[in-house]
Amino acid sequence: MSERWARAALQTYRWLGSAFYPFIGTYVAIRASRGKEEHGRRRERYGRNTISRPEGSLVWVHAASVGETGAVAALIARLRGLGIEVVLTTGTVTSANFARERLGEDLLHQYVPLDIKPAVSRFLHYWKPDLAIFAESEIWPMTILELGARRIPQVLINGRMSDRSFKRWKKRLALAESLFENLSHVAAQTELDAERFRTLGARPVTVTGNLKVDVELPPVDNAVLNSLLGAMEGRPRWAAISTHEGEEVISAKVHRALRKFWPGLLTIVVPRHPDRAPALRKMFEEHGLKVCHRSEDTELTSDADVFLGDSIGEMGLYLRLTDIAFVGKSLSGTGGQNPLEPAMLGTAILSGPNVSSFAEIYDRLCEAKGARIVADETLLAKTVHHLLLQPKACAAMARAGARVVDDLSGALDLTWQSLDPYIHPLRVQAALKKNARDDGEDGVNDRQTQEFGHGWT
Missing domain, CATH: 3.40.50.2000 (Glycogen Phosphorylase B;)
Incomplete structure (x- = not known):
């Protein structure tokens, strides 16, 4: 497949998604009737927000299901510990429930938008992430292209490429390269995974191990x-x-x-x-x-x-x-x-x-x-x-x-190192925001102290 045909294929994918967008409601409604969607949150699949975006820097983390959510939980905790806001998207009801149990009710969670331009664009326009992090093997063409068009860094962590997926992508190498060139970094689980991502056009690629090894096991009753x-x-x-x-x-x-x-x-x-x-x-x-x-x-x-x-x-x-x-x-x-x-x-x-x-x-x-x-x-x-x-x-x-x-063990620290070039500026912004907030509170306290003192003079 030539580069020209690859571009044409992606353009066709974009057009088809936009054409079928008005009819997707039936598909989502059927899933909801089968318990695979939350009725009250179906609009999130169209990129419509149901919670408010906090001010400041924000990282979008996507984990498809329960296993991936568990793998990124410690990473999300580190980001939030630095004062960086995180919105987590997942694809299943079970993973949403698991995320709330593991990371708390105050977690910003949305269901991942359908990989259709209107939905993805609406999601990105509202949330305006400074960095997008995807776990394992979630490759969504429209999402990748829309992030690339907005020059938002996107990193694939805990990257895995199965035999079946690799064979399928390799048959469409130009298409794979057109997508994977948008990734800012791939942190792969193994050397084999890393080599496969490189073959498909991803750069740079590092080996960080499997985040699931470093998962903190949830407590048991x-x-x-x-x-x-x-x-x-x-x-x-x-x-x-x-x-x-x-x-x-x-x-x-x-x-x-x-x-x-x-x-x-x-x-x-x-x-x-x-x-x-x-x-x-x-x-x-x-x-x-x-x-x-x-x-x-x-x-x-x-x-x-x-x-x-x-x-x-x-x-x-x-x-x-x-x-x-x-x-x-x-x-x-x-x-x-x-x-x-x-x-x-x-x-x-x-x-x-x-x-x-x-x-x-x-x-x-x-x-x-x-x-x-x-x-x-x-x-x-x-x-x-x-x-x-x-x-x-x-x-x-x-x-x-x-x-x-x-x-x-050790994948969490290695993954954190691979993310550091993208996280460091956000860490600085979060620190400046905190200092400004603290200075503002100190100013109020000083003014209150002066007024309190004047009352005694």
């Missing part, structure tokens, strides 16, 4: 944790987390195979999308398994076969209930899910072979013997059985995974 541990006491158990369609059926079959050897076995299943819980309960019951819901049942009964973790933001709770965790989207799905949180919380990690999105992390974990790759449900069942039979081997895997996490 100890009363709930102790109650569940008490209900599970003495029961052998394992977990299948971040599961995708098909992997819950595999979990049911593994449970039925293992309970012959492990009476009282409990399988903890945490689906990637909790809204699938009703359908999953029905499926488990069809397999002859009794299910307890985290969100519905008041207690975990002793005869439950499956504990269905269908709540949001409680992965830390579920992982603290087990020593063995199978990480999903790796047997019936593709790309895998991030294994770092299980490693951080001391579980032996199992995964299917489809982990291309986290290949380097899994390579490190497997090399250190902190994780094992299982080819199918039969091998998954055999490995869970082995780890239940050999608790010392299970504990050794957990320790090895924790060491890998320690070795990978």
Whole structure:
């Protein structure tokens, strides 16, 4: 694809977005009816503000979903600690709720505008960000072009480029270069990611590691944790987390195979999308398994076969209930899910072979013997059985995974260094604003002191 055709393709994308803009309301309304949008905040998808913009410098941070929101939480806290205002956008209701829980109700949050020129332009015109920061792999052509046209620095942090995305972009190299040349900086997770971004025209690109390694794990309600541990006491158990369609059926079959050897076995299943819980309960019951819901049942009964973790933001709770965790989207799905949180919380990690999105992390974990790759449900069942039979081997895997996490830490500081050239001017402006405000207050206090003194003369 030539440069001329790339420009034409982007222009066509712009025109099509503008042409369909009047009809997007139906699409957003359908999403809202399915619980994927907040009814009262649908206008934010069109770039219309629902909260006031504070005065002074402002950074726009975008994180698509819960995982990315957790990854940028510490970064946002640092920015706000310097007096720099931040508006966070996310793409899902669950990530919005998670952001409020993690960063507080005073967080400036909006749903990300649709990647259509009228919506993006309206959002940028109102918020006037001094810097835009995007997490991981969110590449929105119109947003990138509109930021570029306004000469607003835009930085991609925790940058990741999957095999599939790289192949797709490489086939349209001129188009990729037309977009990626607008990025001021790419802070990539790995050397492989960095090389892929460079191939697609991004400059400069640095390797800063994975921000999810440096995530401060959210606190757990100890009363709930102790109650569940008490209900599970003495029961052998394992977990299948971040599961995708098909992997819950595999979990049911593994449970039925293992309970012959492990009476009282409990399988903890945490689906990637909790809204699938009703359908999953029905499926488990069809397999002859009794299910307890985290969100519905008041207690975990002793005869439950499956504990269905269908709540949001409680992965830390579920992982603290087990020593063995199978990480999903790796047997019936593709790309895998991030294994770092299980490693951080001391579980032996199992995964299917489809982990291309986290290949380097899994390579490190497997090399250190902190994780094992299982080819199918039969091998998954055999490995869970082995780890239940050999608790010392299970504990050794957990320790090895924790060491890998320690070795990978430091991404937050490296990312902060890569952002410093763009943050430093905003830090200075924030300091000047604070000094001016303090001087104003001191002036008022001096005047009040003088008036108070005059009253005694």
